[in-house]
Amino acid sequence: MIKAEHVNYIYQPGMAGERQALFDISMEIADGTLNALIGHTGSGKSTLIQHFNALVRPTSGRIFIDGTDVTDKKTDLREVRRRVGLVFQYPEHQLFEETVxxxxxxGPRNLGLTDEEIKExxxxxxxxxxLKEKYLSRSPFELSGGQKRRAAIAGVLAMNPEVLILDEPTAGLDPRGRDAILDIIKQLHAQNPRMIIIFVSHSMEDVAKTAEYVYVMNRGRLAIRGTTAEVFAEGGELVKMGLNVPQVTLLVNRLIEAGIPLPRDVYTVKYAVKEIERLLR
Amino acid sequence: MFKDIIIGQYVPGKSVLHRLDPKIKIILTLAYIIMLFMLKSPLAYAAFAAATAALIALSCINLRFFLKGLRPMLFIIVFTAVINLFFTPGEALASAHVFRWTISVTKEGVRMAAVMFYRLVLLVTGTSLLTLTTSPLMLTDGIEKLLSPLTIVRVPAHEIAMMMTIAIRFIPTLAEETDKIQKAQTARGADFSSKNLIKRIKAMIPLLVPLFVSAFRRADELATAMDARCYNGGSRRTRLHESHIGKADILYASVYIAVCISVLALNAV
Known part of the structure; x- marks a missing residue:
């Protein structure tokens, strides 16, 4: 379980560029959940997730991973980073070896595992x-965008993390590439019943298709949280924050405004079709 | 760690020194350095230090920025002074026997050490005066103008200045990128703070490879972008902000030269 208590983060305190990036964030994420963290550029999403594996220390407040205080200076940070795997947005920032x-x-080598275990x-x-076997012997720089991303995710997965955090895993991919990555996330969720997965996104369509729980960040604050259905029911609020609500949600909201009795939490096309069909019958 | 780099040390301001033409400043800084090595008498040394102090006051820049510039040089300065102190032959003031060697401090040694210390400190301070009061862009502009007569002998003045401008422009970008790469590798268990030197050098590989790849990619993209906008060298190119040598510049340079000549005159005293 991840637990954040009143986390505040001030960027460059005391300098000319001083800016508060996070305001009083408190949250709990249960084991085995698939979570999405959404928000506008600069809303503090990336800063928040870097707190979870102690890459960034909060200015005040505490963060616990299964009861271990990662903000405590005495905590073994390498162990924290093994348990909380973080995949950054651009695979180009981490791929460096001769072969995939x-x-x-x-990662596993840094953990000091044996060659046998590493291979496994x-x-x-x-x-x-x-990622197909044949790619393993290639240079990571020869891979396509989607494959690079897979290799980057694999690099973190190989450390067997208990928490997997992905920063904008679908950014810059074409629709097919996006769906492929989202499918991988869903599969990882299904195959690892205790693993917490958090993915950062600003695409509401991706979130609607994938997540169970959604956390919405706005200007450094946790603005809305809940199940995906609950969060999408607040369509109007999301639009105000400058987030692109899925088109189907916009459509359903318009229909509700026009007096058609549809449920507010419709966020997938499938669900909308079913509800509209029910009405027409 | 990388976010704290101050590019070219420039401290924005509105002082007389800030507003001077960069060409004048560069030439006068060269004069300053030459002066530093022409000083002979103690009086001249004192007068020159006083003039430097006056320039620092004139720049309206906090003294701690100058000290910050000195800090990385401190080792070399102290090392040079110490070497001079012990290894200058002459009239011994004190000596000690260590094993078979006799180490002695000579009168000339003390003098040399003091002179070297003085020269190096003022050398750094004097050049800091230029870089602290001149933005990197102004600086490259000044260098380009000063090199432009050399275009006759095929020195690519504009290209040199352009390369410097681009290099300066990309320092913050690459610094930010380094920070991100470092975080991504730290997340995979890389250790950049190991006490073991060999381990530390090895730890740089996962940082440097992505950084170089990205730098080459950026260079490539920039070249394409410049090409797409039909950029070609310095031929008859005008600037948005032309720098001109004005009355203030001439006045400043005159006073500066007058002070230099007076200080040199003190050498004879």
């Missing part, structure tokens, strides 16, 4: 993200 296999092995982990992780 060696690159995925970088690398193959399990690349299978989990659907």
């Amino acid at each position: 296999e060696k690159d995925i092995a970088f 982990r690398v193959h399990a992780a690349s299978a989990a993200v659907g």
Whole structure:
């Protein structure tokens, strides 16, 4: 379980660029959940997730991973980073080895595992993200955008994290690539019943298709939280924050305003079709 | 760690020194350095230090920025002074026997050490005066103008200035990128703070490879973008902000030169 208590973060305190990035964030994320963190650019999403694996220390407040206080200076940070895997937005920021296999092995090697274990982990992780064996011996720089992203995710998965955080995993991919990555996330969720998965996104369509729980950040504050249905029921608020609500939600909201009795939490096309069909019958 | 880099040390301001033409400032800084090595008498040294102090006051820049510039040089300065102190032959003031060697401090040694210390400190301070009061863009503009007569002998003055401008422009971008890469690798268990030197150097590889790849990619993209807008060298190119040598610049330079000549005159005293 991840638990944040009154986390505040001030960027460059005492300098000319001083700016508060996070305001009093308190949240609890239960084991085995698939969560989405959404918000506008600069809303503090990336800063918040970097707190979870102690890459950034809060100015005040505390963060616990299964009861371990990661903001405590005495906590073993390497252990925290093993337990909380963070995949950054651009795979280009982490791929560096001669081959994809060696690159995925970088994390497990830093953990001091034996060659045997490393090999096993690398193959399990690349299978989990659907990276074919033949790519393992290639240079990571030869891969396509989507494959690079898979390799980057595998590199973190190979450390067997209890929490997997993905920063904008679908940004810059074409629709097919996006769906492929979202499918991987869903599969990882299904195959790891205790793992917490958090993915950052600003695409509401992606969130609607994938997440169970949604946290909405706005200007450094946690503005809305709840199940995906609950959050999308607040369509108007989301639009005010400058987030793109899925088109189907916009349509349903208009219909409700026009007096058609549809439920407010419709956010997938499938669900909308079913409800409208029911009305027409 | 990388976010704290101050590019070119420039401290924005509105002082007389800030408003001077960069060409004048560069030439006068060169004069300053030459002066530093022409000083002979103690009186001249004192007068020159006083003039430097006056320039610092004139720049309206907090003294701590100058001290910050000195800090990385401190080792070299102290090292040079110490070497001079012990290894200058002459009239011994004190000596000690260590094993078979005799180490002695000579009168000339003390003098040399003091002179070296003085020169290096003022050298750094004097050049800091230029970089602290001149924005990197103004600086490259000044260099381009000063090099432009050399275009006759095929020195690509504009290109040199352009490259410097681009390099300066990309420092913050690359610093930010380094920070991100470092975080991404730290998240995979990389350790950049190991006490072991070999481990620390090895730890740089996962940082440097993505950084170089990205730098080359950016360079490539920039080249394409410049090409797409038909950029070609310096031929008859005008600037948005032309710098001109005005009355204030000439007045300043005259006073500066007058002070320099007076200080040199003190050498004879």
